[in-house]
Amino acid sequence: MKPVFTLDQKLPTDLKKISPFIDRVCREIFELTADKKQAYNIKLVLEEALTNAMRHGNKLKLSAKVKVLITADRARITADIHDQGSGFDFNGLADPTQGANTQRPSGRGVFLMRKLMDSVEFYDNGSGVRMTKKFPAG
């Protein structure tokens, strides 16, 4: 199926830009799925991925960019987010829902991404992430 929505953009590393950017993307996504819970989850996952890319990947360096490629149709959305950092140990993250980790205030973004999307694949040593979610038929 031909994508109904495609976005290919480089964002500056500025946390204040995330919310308006996601709102703009999600207005398009909300047109593609009637499932409000799915749409909410997509918004949440995009914020988590972009925040991680800017804070941990680009270390909030203003001149660094985050490359965002999103394609979506009525069946699925794919989001590819790539920062200019050196990556991270994405297999070594602690489960924030277990034991003492539940008492730590941070470290939940990647967990949410993995929990709410159908697939989450890190590449380039973790500086890029590609996520897919199928929309329910209807």
Place this chain on the structure above:
Amino acid sequence: MGLEIAIKESKPSVFVVTPKGELNTDTYRMLEDSVKEVISKARVLVIEMGRISYISSMGMSAIFRIKIALEDRGGTIALVNMQPQVQQVFETMKILSPQVFASLEEADDYLDKFLDGVQTGKIKPREPLT
């Protein structure tokens, strides 16, 4: 959408914080900054969540840090009246479940017991995390 925050002292040392909007990467600091002053005076901080339409992990982290700051001083937090989509995020993360209540009335019992415990000396400031 931004965030608006109202705070009132409903009874001595019990503060009700009412944020309205989205609690996200852009707004979480507003919440933390707004409650900073009352944390030193509060035994109980109730966050009325009914007007929060969206929360991300940054928003949850802010609430978590407020909880820790309160507990360090022998206080506690209660989150009441969450919208379903926000509650779903808390449930997914399995955090703060003892402090989440469907309504302020439901939280009252927990808060009364907590304040009794503070008065009788059974509840003390917790040991900081190492």
